[in-house]
Amino acid sequence: MTSLGTPIQGVTLYSFTRAVHARQYDLDGLIRKVAAEGFGPGLEVIGFSSLRGFPDRIDDNFVGQFRDLVAEVDLVPTSLAVNVDTGIRRDRLMNHDELVEYMRKQIEVAARLGFPIARVQISLTPDAMESLLPVAEKYGVTLALEVHADQHGAHERVLALRDRYEKLNSPLLGFTADWGATVTGFAPSLLEAYRRRGASEALLGQVVDLWNGFYVDGPPNTQKVHGERFGAFIGLAARNGRPDLGIDFAINGTGLFGPAPLDTWLEIMPWVRHVHGKFFGIDETGEEPSVPVRSLVRQLVENGYSGAISSEYEGWHWNNWQDPFDIIRGEQAVQRSAAANAGSAMITDASEARRILNSHLAQPVRG
Amino acid sequence: MIADRIIEQGTLITQDGRTAVEVRIPWYRALPGSCIAGAALTVDGVSAPEGSLRWTMNNRTFSFEELVDETGEWWFPLDSAVLSGDLPVPDSRTEHEVRVDLKLYIPYIITDHGVLHIEEHDTKTMKVAQR
Numbered sequence: 001m002t003s004l005g006t007p008i009q010g011v012t013l014y015s016f017t018r019a020v021h022a023r024q025y026d027l028d029g030l031i032r033k034v035a036a037e038g039f040g041p042g043l044e045v046i047g048f049s050s051l052r053g054f055p056d057r058i059d060d061n062f063v064g065q066f067r068d069l070v071a072e073v074d075l076v077p078t079s080l081a082v083n084v085d086t087g088i089r090r091d092r093l094m095n096h097d098e099l100v101e102y103m104r105k106q107i108e109v110a111a112r113l114g115f116p117i118a119r120v121q122i123s124l125t126p127d128a129m130e131s132l133l134p135v136a137e138k139y140g141v142t143l144a145l146e147v148h149a150d151q152h153g154a155h156e157r158v159l160a161l162r163d164r165y166e167k168l169n170s171p172l173l174g175f176t177a178d179w180g181a182t183v184t185g186f187a188p189s190l191l192e193a194y195r196r197r198g199a200s201e202a203l204l205g206q207v208v209d210l211w212n213g214f215y216v217d218g219p220p221n222t223q224k225v226h227g228e229r230f231g232a233f234i235g236l237a238a239r240n241g242r243p244d245l246g247i248d249f250a251i252n253g254t255g256l257f258g259p260a261p262l263d264t265w266l267e268i269m270p271w272v273r274h275v276h277g278k279f280f281g282i283d284e285t286g287e288e289p290s291v292p293v294r295s296l297v298r299q300l301v302e303n304g305y306s307g308a309i310s311s312e313y314e315g316w317h318w319n320n321w322q323d324p325f326d327i328i329r330g331e332q333a334v335q336r337s338a339a340a341n342a343g344s345a346m347i348t349d350a351s352e353a354r355r356i357l358n359s360h361l362a363q364p365v366r367g
Numbered sequence: 368m369i370a371d372r373i374i375e376q377g378t379l380i381t382q383d384g385r386t387a388v389e390v391r392i393p394w395y396r397a398l399p400g401s402c403i404a405g406a407a408l409t410v411d412g413v414s415a416p417e418g419s420l421r422w423t424m425n426n427r428t429f430s431f432e433e434l435v436d437e438t439g440e441w442w443f444p445l446d447s448a449v450l451s452g453d454l455p456v457p458d459s460r461t462e463h464e465v466r467v468d469l470k471l472y473i474p475y476i477i478t479d480h481g482v483l484h485i486e487e488h489d490t491k492t493m494k495v496a497q498r
Contacts, residue, residue: 017395021369021444048396052443083396085474087482090401090435121475227479247485317368 004344005305007297008353009332010042010078012276013050015313016324020050027051028069035073039328041350042308043070045115046081047106055082055105063112070114074350076357078308079144079176079274080115082106084123099128104135111139116361117274119176120145122157126164129173136172142361144176144273149258150226152181152219153265162268171362174273177265180314181219181258185290186211187280190252193318194245203240210236211253219260230254256280256314262295269303273361280315281322282330293331297338297346307360308353309335309346369393373489374467375447379410379456382498385419386410387451390467392442393487398471400429400437404484407468408452410495415452423449456495466490 011034019025025033027050034040047054051062070077085102086093094102103120110118118141124132129143136143147158158175165173186208194204210232220226230250237246265272279291287293300309311331313324332346339346347353370393378389388408392398403422408415422429425440442448450467468488476483 014395018369021372021391021395023445046396048441049444052445053441054397083475087472087474087477088399088401088438090404090472093477093482123475123477223479320371 002302002304004342005301005303006344006347006356007275007300007305007339008042008076008078008308008347008357009040009335010044010076010308010310011039011328012044012046012081012310012312014044014046014081015311015316015328017049018316018320019324031069031075032073033325035075037325037329038348039311039332041074041076041348041353042078042310043075044079044081044119044308044310047109048083051109055109058109058112066113076350076353077113077115078310078357079117079119080106080110080113081119082110084121086123096128096131100131100135103132107132107135107139107141107143110141115141116357117142117144119274122146122148122151126160129161130164130168133168133170133173136170142172142174142273144174146176146178146276147181147268148178149180149183149256150220150254152258152260153177153267154221154260155219156221158268162271165271174271175268176274176276177268177272178276178278178312179291179293179296180256180276180278182260182262182264182292182296183257183290184215184292186253186257187290187315188283189281189315189319197245199242199245200240203237203242206236206240207233207249207253211257211259215259219258219264226254257290262292262299265299266303269305272305272307274307275300275305275309276312277309277331277335278312278314279331280313281319282327282334286330286334288331288334293334294338294341297335298342301339301342301344306356308357311335368485368487370487370489373469373487374465374491376491377493378447379463379465379493380496380498381454381456384453384455385451386415386454386456386495387449388465388467389447390450390469391447392444393469394471394473395444397441397443398474399439399441400424400434402472402474403434403442403469404472405431405470406450407466408450408454409466409468410454410456410463412464413454415454419453421451423451459495459497461494462492463495464490464492
């Protein structure tokens, strides 16, 4: 029988995008704020968001300052989110060798900064992941490919990656499970944002009905079905005289709110090295109304997961009327409560988190 | 998406028939010049001619044609870029309606129709500084 997991509490700075964009916090100030609020010990950063000059111009002086700061405030670096910018050129997609080098540079920065995981993205094929394994081995960094809506744990592309991981049998290749793949409703805070943009209740009702229908039908297992759903949201907006909202409905309705059942995560659970605790808001009862946070935490605990959960608040895209720090505080309280209800506990002590993360992952990072 | 912050309030300036405004990225992460696919600058309903538009970031100025191949200079989320074009704005006493349209490629999202691009715009009212 699997022993109960003890997930490590943490946060990604992505949750505070709106505050950072408004220049309310610089990187140093935000890391101090996160530590002071007790949102750690886990700390996740997006390279291209938070690090000026990433990845080519990260000098040793900055690396030293970053490591000193993280040590001073007693946080534990978990994941550096790196990007697979296959479409960076206008004339063609990157070729295989260009992509491997593009990723290598970012993974090297992860190691230098002390992140044991680099979050990579779905446009990496099984062949690309196999080519990146020597890079992961060189730097001692685990590559955790993010499973994000519109994909999910049982999607054909994800299963192909899993099968290759199984063949390669390296502890350095795994997944980041993003809870946005297994959402149970269209986020009420986004409906409120559309309301504030003048959308009628009748239109919003149809948006919810459309999404609920996809939830009943189950997740898209192919890109074709995904494309049809994307188009359905655009058509709905156009028929209701609000074509300006169509792309927004479609991107959010398919790309943020994935309708997969929770048990799809079981397909890849042994390879889950990191978790994005994606959520969109906390309601007046203190719960997340559209992401089943309690069930997701219970599932991780019962499956022996002892890696980090980065609380990832994504409601910032549309919610400009609530404080993201209050919202993170609320969601982490739900996580802790859920872990306790499952007979375990979230790890909130930094030294304990370091010890547990080291055993959860394959080997210490070589920065 | 943070489209309401594209235009930096109070940054409209004009000199010798050219007008400029500072703009912020409406996205959470840095993008290289090659992903800044187009823009429009409109003041009081009059748009600067497309060919006259220039984009300045990291102390370098580009035409949009030059940005196509630019993967070395990046627009960082905390930095303001400057969008400028041929557009006389004569009266410095009244408020002007400034509109900026932006087209950005999101280089890690590859769809069946190619690399995802987003089109965003912002409109703000402000006075112009004569230089």
